Amino acid sequence: MLRVNIHSFAYTEEPVLKNINFEVEKGLHISILGESGCGKSTLLKAIYGLLQVTNGTIFWEDKKLLGPDYNLVPGEPFIKYLAQDFDLMPFISVAENIGKHLSRRFMQQRQKRIDELLEVVDMTDFADTHVKLLSGGQKQRVALARAIAKEPELLLLDEPFSHIDNFRRNALRRNLYVYLKKEDITCITATHDSEEALSFSDEIKMMRNGTFIQSASPEDLYTNPKNNYVASFFGDISRLTIAGKEAMLMPHQLELSETKTPLIASVLKSYYKGSYYLVEALSENKKIYLNSPHSLKPETTIYLNINN
Numbered sequence: 214m215l216r217v218n219i220h221s222f223a224y225t226e227e228p229v230l231k232n233i234n235f236e237v238e239k240g241l242h243i244s245i246l247g248e249s250g251c252g253k254s255t256l257l258k259a260i261y262g263l264l265q266v267t268n269g270t271i272f273w274e275d276k277k278l279l280g281p282d283y284n285l286v287p288g289e290p291f292i293k294y295l296a297q298d299f300d301l302m303p304f305i306s307v308a309e310n311i312g313k314h315l316s317r318r319f320m321q322q323r324q325k326r327i328d329e330l331l332e333v334v335d336m337t338d339f340a341d342t343h344v345k346l347l348s349g350g351q352k353q354r355v356a357l358a359r360a361i362a363k364e365p366e367l368l369l370l371d372e373p374f375s376h377i378d379n380f381r382r383n384a385l386r387r388n389l390y391v392y393l394k395k396e397d398i399t400c401i402t403a404t405h406d407s408e409e410a411l412s413f414s415d416e417i418k419m420m421r422n423g424t425f426i427q428s429a430s431p432e433d434l435y436t437n438p439k440n441n442y443v444a445s446f447f448g449d450i451s452r453l454t455i456a457g458k459e460a461m462l463m464p465h466q467l468e469l470s471e472t473k474t475p476l477i478a479s480v481l482k483s484y485y486k487g488s489y490y491l492v493e494a495l496s497e498n499k500k501i502y503l504n505s506p507h508s509l510k511p512e513t514t515i516y517l518n519i520n521n
């Protein structure tokens with residue numbers, strides 16, 4: 214289990230992390246979700262031991278994790294941290310880059326293990342290619358394979374799919390997270406991608422200005438966002454006054470009705486989303502958003518039901 218209690222952490226004067234207290238059970242996947250600059254990378258670096266936390270403690274099981282003031286070489290052997298700037302060795306092949314990071318227990322079956330890791334990140338065809346010849350996304354995939362090569366107990370991933378095209382991203386995420394579950398590797402992923410956090414984590418921690426503002430399972434966070442800020446991370450929200458109370462509704466909570474209802478709106482625009490349309494409409498001078506199976510023409514009058 215990981216136990217983090219950071220009262221505050223600052224690079225200069227202004228604290229970048231404030232009151233960060235949480236635990237992660239072995240094998241769980243946590244997403245730290247937040248906008249750029251909110252402190253996600255700083256938190257991962259603090260856990261890994263690259264930053265000196267003077268005002269707080271971090272434990273993995275019974276071991277206190279110490280910062281650079283105490284460790285000659287920062288970092289712990291049982292933790293892997295995949296930074297945003299993956300530093301690979303450019304003049305050797307993809308397979309050799311991964312091979313250099315294998316745990317000892319795989320030395321006998323070295324080639325088999327390298328092949329397995331290449332498969333997880335879908336880079337089998339590039340095994341013998343020099344890293345300097347790879348694209349940014351391909352390098353990121355090699356860096357991911359290298360991070361899991363040593364079978365860490367705790368894996369810290371900082372925007373691990375940021376350079377990978379949409380075409381590959383989903384398959385790669387599925388491969389990787391299935392592999393981590395199978396190996397019982399605890400994982401914390403920093404991301405600003407709400408879809409990724411919803412699909413691939415056991416718990417999401419929403420971060421804002423260096424602190425967690427809501428922590429919950431993906432289902433709970435999506436259906437019960439604490440405030441507008443959290444809700445707006447998961448899509449366009451509608452703010453309506455229902456029975457004298459302000460309500461925030463996600464697009465799927467507003468349903469088109471075939472019969473007249475008290476909730477009337479006029480369509481502004483329909484945006485094609487692949488399997489549905491996101492419809493922007495105006496209701497009592499407020500913009501609202503709903504999903505529709507078909508495109509609706511501007512100025513069409515629509516009647517809506519609220520679906521909780």
Ligand SMILES: Nc1ncnc2c1ncn2[C@@H]1O[C@H](COP(=O)(O)OP(=O)(O)OP(=O)(O)O)[C@@H](O)[C@H]1O
Pocket residue numbers: 224225229247248249250251252253254255256403405
């Ligand atoms: N080495 C540093 N020295 C001083 N300030 C820093 C340093 N690194 C980061 N910061 C500041 O700390 C804050 C948090 O940065 P951090 O990189 O942790 O955010 P982030 O949420 O990971 O953002 P991103 O998604 O853009 O990577 C920012 O205001 C940033 O400018």
